[in-house]
Amino acid sequence: MKGQIVHSPAGEEVVLDxxxxxxxxxxxxxxVWDVSLEAGETHPWHLHHNPYVVLSLAGSKARMDWLDGSEPRFLNEYRGGSVYRPLSPVHRLTNIGGRFYQNRLVELKDLGENLPSPVDVGPGDRSVEGERPGPELADGRLPVIDHPHVKVWTVAVDEGRKLDLADLPHVVAALDPGAHGGVSFHPGGPLTLTGPGEWFVLELTYTASSN
Structure with a gap:
């Protein structure tokens, strides 16, 4: 949370973003947040209070540094990829590649801030470029992540395409968002997308247990 004050192992005061x-x-x-980093740019120290899903619009090599001094983690996210992440210690993210980096970060409140204590989601999940966790669906969706908590697909649309979505909440995000962000919330059931374009479709599968 922006403005929260924490301390480094050396006792230095750090104001979180x-x-x-x-x-x-x-x-x-x-x-849902926009995260955009030019080459060499850093998103400052921050702390997640909710498990979250990253939907990658523009990929680059990146480094995640931890305030507690743990070894950094190196990433190479790609356009059309996704990551499902648990809560983690205070960290910052630096674009160490030569390309623009952008994602949609989707915080899952019912697994975090809406509860007395966050759900332990384990290690989460991560897509692998060139690999898919299942076959293409009849409505054209291509699977990116298939986890018990969340499912992520991409779908390309030329003119119009009707998606046969489950009766569960979804987040829909354009891979080429334009000036208005290109993100919407869909309560579930059939959805028609009008193209041309390509979209992420994120199913909040965990909500089935509360229905």
């Missing part, structure tokens, strides 16, 4: 730069959508279920 938000987990993203701009809120694109915020409702009782999810909060």
């Amino acid at each position: 938000d987990v993203g730069q701009t809120v694109l959508l915020d409702n009782p279920v999810v909060r």
Whole structure:
């Protein structure tokens, strides 16, 4: 949370930033942020209070540094990829590649801040470029992540495409968002997308247990 004060192992006072730069959508279920980094740019120290899903719009090599001094983690996210992440210690993210980096970071409130204590989601999940966790669906969706808590697909649309979505909440995010962010919340059931374009479709599968 922006403005929260923590201390490094050496006792240095650190003021935390938000987990993203701009809120694109915020409702009782999810909060969706834009995270954009030019080559060499760093998103400052921050702390996640919710498990979250990263939807990658523009990939680059990146380094995650930890305030506690643990060994950094190196990433190479790619356009159309996704990551499902648990809560983690205070960290910052630096774009160490030569390309623009951008994602949609989707906080899952019902697994975090809406509870007395966050759900332990284990290690989460991560897509692998060139590999898919299942076959293409009849409505054209291509699987990216298939986890008991969340499912992520991409879908390309030329003119119009009707998606046969489950009766569960979804987040839909354009891979080429334009000026308005390109993010919407869908309560479930059939959805028609109008192209041309490509979208992420994120199913909040964990909500089935509360229905």
